[in-house]
Amino acid sequence: MxxxxxxxxxxxxxxxxxxxxxxxxxxxAYENSPRELVYAFPVQATVAKGEIVHVGVDAVLKQPGVIAAIWHGNAPRLAPSDDDELAVLQSRRVAYRGQYIAVVVAETPEDAREAAGMLRVEYAAEDHDVDMRPDHPRMYRPDHVNPNFQSDTQRGDPDAALTTAPVVVDHTYSTPAEHNNPMEPHATVALWDGDGLTLFDSTQGASALRSVIAPLFGMPPAQVRVIAPYIGGGFGSKIEVHPHVVLAALAAKQVGRPVKLAVTRQQMFAITGYRTPTVQRVRLGAETDGRLIAVTHDAFEQTSILVEFAEPTAIVTRMMYAAPHRRTTHRLVRLNVPTPTWMRAPGEAPGMFALESAMDELAIACGVDPVELRVRNEPAKDPDTGLPFSSRNLVACLREGARRFGWAGRDPEPGARRVGRTLLGTGVAASTYPTYRxxxxxxxxxxxxxxxxxxxxxxxxxxxxxxxxxxxxxxxxxxxxxxxxxxxxxxxxxxxxxxxxxxxxxxxxxxxxxxxxxxxxxxxxxxxxxxxxxxxxxxxxxxxxxGQAEFARHAFGAQFAEVGVDADTGETRVHRLLGVFAAGRIINPKTARSQFVGGMTMGLSMALMEESVMDREFGDYLNHDFAQYHVAAHADVRDIEAFWLEEEDPHLNPMGSKGIGEIGTVGTAAAVANAVHHATGVRIRDLPIRLDKLV
Ligand code: MOS
Missing domain, CATH: 3.30.365.10 (Aldehyde oxidase/xanthine dehydrogenase, molybdopterin binding domain)
Known part of the structure; x- marks a missing residue:
């Protein structure tokens, strides 16, 4: 050569x-149309807990174009699975409102949808519990948090240290449920050919999907082919196999024709996952100069009856800052709610909102600049494992960010800058994401x-x-x-x-x-x-x-935000976001910039808008679309800049790269909330930062 x-x-x-x-x-996925194709439209449970006592299909089967109505009484039997969410149409039990309980197959999507609305279902409803609160009597300690971390960790004696620390910050922060909303909703086309199954699916992992689906139908993985060349976003919601994939495969098997099933945007709010709401108590004990003595972070969150999904909310607090006394805990309650799932920076995004808000509160309590406070608490090695960091350039990110943002000379006094009706403020937060391989x-x-x-x-x-x-x-x-x-x-x-x-x-x-x-x-x-x-x-x-050597491998970053808050209405606008990241070698500056800026936009969205509201009466999330579930749109994003440092790290992989897909989201919401406090003097500890919380 x-x-x-x-x-x-x-x-x-x-x-x-x-x-x-x-x-x-x-x-x-949805654009694949094999010959003989038919369409499936699912029916969702209208109670949050109970049993189906009767399914009336007569009216459905009389509708034009209808081929089949499939429910637990006539569905093909599936092999048992570890994932109860995938035992679709296998039981009369209802575990959450919105769960798939039947599917109608017809010649056209319109026929299927129309007929699905005519299915008569009678339930024996039971009292449901969808109320996530830290004092819930059924809160328990999960065996591990995702993907495989200890639920609780402790070093030293944080409780004792907190009673004697000269400065203590002790607050509870909360984040709402948030729903992944990729541009392309989930969709599956299922095609049986003899003993083989082909799935055109919008998935984040073709190999993984195959190995989950095959055993459900009693097949070796080689008999399943998953084709997914283009995916319109996932943000974590297309990692786990969701019930619609099983439903499509099962329906195609039953009717002996290829089946196309598109999950609607509205259905996504019950069936393709979301980020759990969290309640997090963070306690920081410090010397008067801001050096941490003790850190505790206790996270409370929910999962469904069917699946234990334990968001690793507090794991970032294990490795961020030096402190001899430290504890993190995770507690979980199983409720009659839809199953939560991975959502961009699962754990890190809500966890760093709490920790980095608390660090800002500590900076104020100690009278130390928030950039300097973080520099003072930089650990020499991973405080949790004692392992050396393969590389750690948080301090360089903070310094470079401060320089580019124009942080020097910032007046720390809150609520002191006003232009017309607008109160102005700036905030900073650290960012991090683990480097997995x-x-x-x-x-x-x-x-x-x-x-x-x-x-x-x-x-x-x-x-x-x-x-x-x-x-x-x-x-x-x-x-x-x-x-x-x-x-x-x-x-x-x-x-x-x-x-x-x-x-x-x-x-x-x-x-x-x-x-x-x-x-x-x-x-x-x-x-x-x-x-x-x-x-x-x-x-x-x-x-x-x-066989790779043991190091603590993480990417780091610093997020800076400038906000304007309308003094009369409380409306908050993020005027400027600036992130500096140290994430190993950047393979492609163009696609990398999009990753960072996209992640930061999700962080802005988390700070100001995203919120799924639980309807206690009916037992599901009442917002179901973009009219009710707001994500940042172009008009909300005024000025976002992402920069990175050259970072050489020989302990990662042959490219020397760290992951950059999720770090942009981490810390952003705290930077915005810290800026809002600087602008107004009001500390928002409960996301999103809505105007009614400010006035
Ligand atoms: Mo990310 S939530 O691991 O797609």
């Missing part, structure tokens, strides 16, 4: 799938014409995964990116970890690099000769990833 000397990694390569997307050629596999093929094809069952959920893997492969092959084609989003490709935990690039990239290295070695043995059939090589990183 000749040496090009061209490096792709670090360059702002345009998205390799940009043309497909903007011309509409990129085909999403999971085993994956990849294959690469050299063609005689000099082109390469890289194959991996990765997922590009809109992040630019195809693009950065192209760059990573190009460098490993020492070839121009234009000669490298990357195929993803198909479980028939070499298995790979799902797109989650901000670990896609690190995990898939490692497998791609190893496969490319193997191919380069093979081509070397052949003297560079590529026969007409091409040359292939593959790699599996299971051993490499499991």
């Amino acid at each position: 000749t040496t090009t000397g061209i490096r792709s990694v670090g360059g702002a390569l345009d998205r390799v799938d940009a043309l497909e997307k903007v011309t509409g050629r990129a085909r999403y 999971a085993p994956s596999s990849a294959r690469v093929r050299a063609e005689p014409d000099g082109r390469f094809t890289v194959s991996i069952a990765a997922a590009d959920i809109g992040t630019g995964a195809r693009t950065v893997l192209t760059q990573i492969a190009a460098d490993a092959l020492d070839a121009p990116a234009g000669l490298v084609h990357v195929e993803v989003g198909d479980s028939a490709l070499p298995w790979a970890v799902l797109a989650g935990g901000s670990m896609g690039t690190g995990s898939w990239g490692t497998a791609v690099v190893r496969a490319c290295e193997a191919l380069v070695a093979e081509l070397g043995r052949r003297g560079g000769d590529v026969p007409p059939g091409g040359v292939e090589a593959a790699a599996d990183t299971s051993q490499e990833v499991r």
